[in-house]
Amino acid sequence: MEPLNLWSAATYDRGVPYEYFRYLRDSKPVVWQEHPRWGGFWSVTRHVDVQRVSRDSECFSSQPNPFLLEDQPPSTYDEATSGMLISLDPPDHTKMRKLINRGFTPRRVRDLEGRIQATVDRLVDQVSNRRGCEMVGDIAVELPLQVIADLVGVPEEDRHQIFHWTEVTFGFDERFSPEERHQASVDMFAYADRMCEIRKNEPHDDLISVLMEAEVDGESLNQLQIDVFFMLLQNAGSETTRNLITTGTLELIRHPEQMQMLRDDPSLIPNAIEELLRYTTPVMQFVRRPRYDTVVGDQEIKAGDPVVLWYVSANRDERVFDNPNTLDITRDASQHVSFGAGGPHFCLGASLARLESRIMFEAIVDRFDGLELDVDDPDSLPRLHSNLIDGYAELPLRWRAVKPAA
């Protein structure tokens, strides 16, 4: 098969090249691919190898950041990202993650359940007197943003401003210039500064206050670290979950017998979410670099060479999953690597993402009667222009009726 430019967002404009990944897994599981700025990178496509690299943080570094560059020159944003939790290596990572974990306890996540339910009810109520909607803009974008805002402690009146900055900084909308993106991130930092300033005199019951007070071994987070984490959360928590919700809904509509199983027995929803995570893989890859020469699979890798971990391929590895290209909400999909393949960077928000999507899918299954796609050819739906996040830019839906919330 001809090599594809896996680094280029354009490669994913018409969907993930699953056949090409299968070919790589079978014949070149660790392969050198050309890159316009890096010279090249190693593509790792088998589940076993993705796991091995993810878990070996002594050898594999996430510095300067774990992002697969396109062909643009490095920007100030790339510099800013090197201090993010997701880019740090142990022992700095371990220390910061411990501090941040203080604000991410299971209790804190559980406590959000009532508010998430209220947000889901409100979002569905808002479209309930219509016969259709555009799911990305009307529902899926809003839910994770509101949940993060609840968690962090952003007051209602400021939320749309934060949502706008998040879209400009991280969105895949090519209308925004690099200067506009930079300005939006500066504004977001200044906003986080003000939130901290207010809480210095008057602590709130929210994540920002917890992070300001957290101490591990006599160390606490400084202002810049809190600002950077605030920004990472907006991105990591929202761009990802929204795509699980939209692509998951699309796939359930495309597999009506599985949607029916969930209607008949909603207790299957948590398992269905694991399978939808596997099947849709919202985060396609992250990058690591070995500190010293090493071997992955049978391939020798030189220190410093970028290594791309293709979660989207590992999740379809036939060595781990039977009939991997079949969506089966009853299968045991627990080996999926959609939140990472183990190791210190495993998704911090996994339980929150599971909670949000459970409540959302319960509403989709229970409240929408006669739910279907409002488009003749689902393959023509516009997708996100990204080499990192897989998902749809729009998802038009229609229905017969929407039931009131239980």
Ligand code: HEM
């Ligand atoms: C379906 C939703 C989500 C997906 C698919 C997802 C996926 C991922 C992946 C693949 C990683 C990197 C794992 C690794 O390198 O080993 C990650 C890290 C992270 N995620 Fe998520 N994520 C989701 C939702 C969330 C949410 C809701 C939050 C926050 C509220 C969040 C916060 C984070 C953070 C802070 C990290 C960095 C952790 C670290 O470096 O220690 N994610 N996520």
